[in-house]
Amino acid sequence: MNIGIALLMTQHDFDTIELAKKVEALGFESLWAPEHGIVPMDFKVAPATGRQGGIPKFYAEGGINHIQDPLLFLAGAATVTSKIKLGTGICLVPERNPIRLAKEVATLDNISKGRFLFGIGAGWLRGESEILGVDFPHRWKQTREYVNVMKELWTTEITEYHGEYVDFPPL
Numbered sequence: 256m257n258i259g260i261a262l263l264m265t266q267h268d269f270d271t272i273e274l275a276k277k278v279e280a281l282g283f284e285s286l287w288a289p290e291h292g293i294v295p296m297d298f299k300v301a302p303a304t305g306r307q308g309g310i311p312k313f314y315a316e317g318g319i320n321h322i323q324d325p326l327l328f329l330a331g332a333a334t335v336t337s338k339i340k341l342g343t344g345i346c347l348v349p350e351r352n353p354i355r356l357a358k359e360v361a362t363l364d365n366i367s368k369g370r371f372l373f374g375i376g377a378g379w380l381r382g383e384s385e386i387l388g389v390d391f392p393h394r395w396k397q398t399r400e401y402v403n404v405m406k407e408l409w410t411t412e413i414t415e416y417h418g419e420y421v422d423f424p425p426l
Contacts, residue, residue: 257284258284259283259284259340259342260283260285260287261286261287261344262274262287262288263322264288264328265321265322271331271332272335274286275331275332275335275336275339278336278339279336279337279339283339284339285341285372287342287374288325288342288344289322289343289345290343290345290346291322291347291380291383292347292350292383292387293383293386294380295383326363329341329342329343329363329367329371330362330367333366333370334366336370340370341363341367341370342371342372342373343373343375344374345374345375345376346373346375347377347384348377348398349378349389349397349398350378350384350387350388350389351401353400353401353402353405353408354404354408354426356405357404357405357408357409358408375402376398377389377394377395377398397419400418400419401420401421403416404416404418404421408426413426414426
């Protein structure tokens with residue numbers, strides 16, 4: 256059995272680079288970084304739990320909006336570790352530009368010498384998604400298209416794409 260660590264890490268919690276070293280030294284198989292680019296202060300229901308009553312105190316005090324970017328954190332972790340796998344748990348694909356994300360993911364996989372695991376999702380927090388330009392009711396469709404764009408960019412010498420959400424000439 257393999258056991259990994261997944262933590263919600265803000266810039267105020269602890270030295271995340273030292274954490275990565277410690278996770279590897281303790282023999283864990285992987286380290287996972289979640290993503291929330293932003294959290295609107297006015298959300299009323301946490302859909303995953305159905306909890307009512309507004310934003311939790313931790314979020315309201317600014318913690319959630321200081322979550323470290325998972326790709327940047329994992330790039331840092333890759334430079335101070337050599338064995339553990341490093342994964343996004345999850346990367347909110349439709350909240351990012353797929354051309355830039357393809358380059359970032361490929362770079363991270365290179366820096367980590369193939370230890371990167373690309374965990375993806377489409378998000379659950381409507382306000383966050385909409386602020387970041389996601390077609391929330393169709394976010395899984397948008398995610399599929401973005402993943403297709405990334406695959407094309409990773410596997411073809413010259414890429415051209417014309418879809419519902421992404422449109423670009425030969426690159």
